[in-house]
Amino acid sequence: MKRIYTYGGMPATRNLTVADIKAGKGKRKFVQTTAVNRTEAAAAQNAGIDHLSIVDHDLAEVRAGAPDTFTTAALMASDYETHQDILRAGIRAAAAGADAVYTLRSFKAVELLADEGLAVQGHLGLVPRLSTNIGGLRAYGRTADEALQLAEDLRRLEDAGAYAVELECVASEVIAELSPRTGLITHSIGSGDAADVIFLFQDDASGDTENAPRHAKAFADMAAARATLEAERMKGLTAYRAAVLDGSYPDGATSIAMKPGEHDKLREALDKRRPFHA
Known part of the structure; x- marks a missing residue:
């Protein structure tokens, strides 16, 4: 365990730090899942999950169940309208114990958060809330042109100061080519095994989803239980x-x-x- 101080000045311990994750890029796989309450958070920590992805409003509840697990708090796009709203929310989340913050908003929003010393994760590829812009829910990067656009967006995201990116439903060959070429920590959800972090929702992993997406795999049968x-x-x-x-x-x-x-x-x-x- 690593000893840290949170952005809010509280002493804490963590299984990983941002520096650890950066040092592990290309050398090991990190495992990420979700949690919405202390029960799910505790299960993830006890199972040895490296990294939790949560909504910022659930942070106190999740920290109660997983006090030591590296946690990224999502600043949901529809909750914070202006850049200043996003910045305030990011600082509040970090002060409350988030190790990183996630936003799918603009490169400028990423830059605002990163300029305050926060570890910021963006989202590229299929972004479900913006899926109307690419013709609906579909795979991304199945053509060379689209893969090259993704490469450009990765560059812009890195230039904005992000440390990581969620890549959703991107062709696996594209991730295999781009992940070694970017300094960003790449998180794959439905994008193959070449990313630095493999991400699967807890409901999907535990078999508690009625209509699971194609990329999901159930490793248990919580629905039957x-x-x-x-x-x-x-x-x-x-x-x-x-x-x-x-x-x-x-x-x-x-x-x-x-x-x-x-x-x-x-x-x-x-x-x-x-x-x-x-």
């Missing part, structure tokens, strides 16, 4: 209702009795009192 749990919940509630209606619950074993002789004393005393209702 969840269905079993829900069936047990329904079984319990149905039996509970039936027991109340047929008089078998509550019973002697689940009820409290007065001390011996006290019930008779109570009856005698109540018989001597005036009725509760006139």
Whole structure:
């Protein structure tokens, strides 16, 4: 574990630092997943996941479950309209314990964040929220011209001060060519195995997605386990209702009795009192 201070000045420990990740480029694979709550975060940390990708609003909850795991907080595009909004949000996230921040916004927005010393991750290739610009949800970089455009965008992103980039649904050959040619840490989600970081949503990895994307692979069957749990919940509630209606619950074993002789004393005393209702 590495000892650090957060941007907010709090001492902390981390499994990785930005410097560690940069030093590992081209030498090892880093594993990244998502988390939306402390349970998922703790599971990821306990499983040895290197890197968490989260939404900034979930940071406190995630840090409670994974206090030591390198975490990138996404500044969602629709939450922060202006560059100053993005900058404030980035500084708040870093101060609260994020190790890096993610934005899909402009190169200028990346530059603003990087100029304040923040580790910034951009997003290129298929950017789902901007997919209308490329004709909808589709693979990216399947032609040489599109791959060359991606190379130019990588250069611009690096020039803006980013340290990393998420590359979504890009042809794997393109990543194999471009990743060694850029100083950016490349994160592959559906873009093959040549990137520095391999990224898969936790729901997809654990088999808890109803209609998983093509690039996803389930390594467990959380959906089936969840269905079993829900069936047990329904079984319990149905039996509970039936027991109340047929008089078998509550019973002697689940009820409290007065001390011996006290019930008779109570009856005698109540018989001597005036009725509760006139």
